[in-house]
Amino acid sequence: MTTTDLCVKMVIDRWNGSIDNLNKHLTALSDEQLQNEIAPGKNRGIYLLGHLIAVHDDMLRLMNMGEKMFPELYEPFIKQPDKVVTQIPSVAELRAMWAKQNDMLQAIFAKTTTDEWFSKHTAVSAEEFSKEPHRNKLNIVITRTSHLQYHTGQLVLLN
Amino acid sequence: MTTTDLCVKMVIDRWNGSIDNLNKHLTALSDEQLQNEIAPGKNRGIYLLGHLIAVHDDMLRLMNMGEKMFPELYEPFIKQPDKVVTQIPSVAELRAMWAKQNDMLQAIFAKTTTDEWFSKHTAVSAEEFSKEPHRNKLNIVITRTSHLQYHTGQLVLLN
Numbered sequence: 001m002t003t004t005d006l007c008v009k010m011v012i013d014r015w016n017g018s019i020d021n022l023n024k025h026l027t028a029l030s031d032e033q034l035q036n037e038i039a040p041g042k043n044r045g046i047y048l049l050g051h052l053i054a055v056h057d058d059m060l061r062l063m064n065m066g067e068k069m070f071p072e073l074y075e076p077f078i079k080q081p082d083k084v085v086t087q088i089p090s091v092a093e094l095r096a097m098w099a100k101q102n103d104m105l106q107a108i109f110a111k112t113t114t115d116e117w118f119s120k121h122t123a124v125s126a127e128e129f130s131k132e133p134h135r136n137k138l139n140i141v142i143t144r145t146s147h148l149q150y151h152t153g154q155l156v157l158l159n
Numbered sequence: 160m161t162t163t164d165l166c167v168k169m170v171i172d173r174w175n176g177s178i179d180n181l182n183k184h185l186t187a188l189s190d191e192q193l194q195n196e197i198a199p200g201k202n203r204g205i206y207l208l209g210h211l212i213a214v215h216d217d218m219l220r221l222m223n224m225g226e227k228m229f230p231e232l233y234e235p236f237i238k239q240p241d242k243v244v245t246q247i248p249s250v251a252e253l254r255a256m257w258a259k260q261n262d263m264l265q266a267i268f269a270k271t272t273t274d275e276w277f278s279k280h281t282a283v284s285a286e287e288f289s290k291e292p293h294r295n296k297l298n299i300v301i302t303r304t305s306h307l308q309y310h311t312g313q314l315v316l317l318n
């Protein structure tokens with residue numbers, strides 16, 4: 001294994017480890033607990049779970065790895081803050097989407113080659129990418145792992 | 160720049176970006192706000208700041224890049240939970256330690272070569288490392304960036 005392959009492995013392992021860690025916490029939380037605010041006046045657990053699914057859904061498009069699975073989550077969980085859209089999926093429905101999405105992302109990531117990881121994502125032009133080669137698909141995983149950890153630190157407060 | 164160098168750059172950029180992001184939030188929080196709990200019955204902001212400094216201090220030892228700067232923070236901010244040790248530094252003192260530490264880590268990271276990043280950290284034996292080469296210094300930065308983001312998601316709740 002080259003150091004480049006090793007570096008990709010480390011990044012993907014951290015993504016998978018972060019998903020596993022949040023899953024452990026989600027399993028320990030009841031649907032009722034996820035309806036609570038993480039702190040007085042702050043986002044509810046259900047909003048953060050929907051937000052994570054919506055953000056990860058957009059990774060597919062950014063990494064040119066497929067279409068969004070749940071485009072309907074953009075409006076209530078990214079565009080709008082919590083409690084604005086009243087018609088949202090139930091916690092049980094979000095848990096099912098989350099599980100399905102994780103399986104799919106894990107399968108796609110496992111078959112992505114190192115060369116593909118270092119190719120440009122869809123939000124950067126070929127010209128920009130030639131000057132800024134760090135704007136690649138692997139970097140999407142790095143930044144979204146940070147985002148996932150940030151909200152995991154909030155979701156654990158529900159317990 | 161090789162893809163390996165690029166991957167190292169992406170990881171270190173994410174560390175520096177995460178530190179910058181927390182600094183932005185810390186600047187916006189008063190010393191009084193950092194005395195508050197992030198949610199009722201949970202850790203105080205001052206504890207999380209001390210905890211981050213203590214954990215980052217231990218990175219120096221793990222990466223064989225120097226001695227701990229603030230060994231006195233281990234007991235109150237890692238070994239013990241919040242509110243057990245009553246004699247702790249003030250928020251102002253912790254802010255100064257945090258700034259000094261970030262400057263030092265940034266300087267050390269900037270001069271670390273790619274080969275050094277992929278060398279083993281001090282908590283793994285040479286034999287284990289030969290089978291598990293991902294247990295290197297760069298992986299310490301990857302996992303500690305996750306940890307930093309997790310607690311940043313909590314500290315922002317004080318605002």
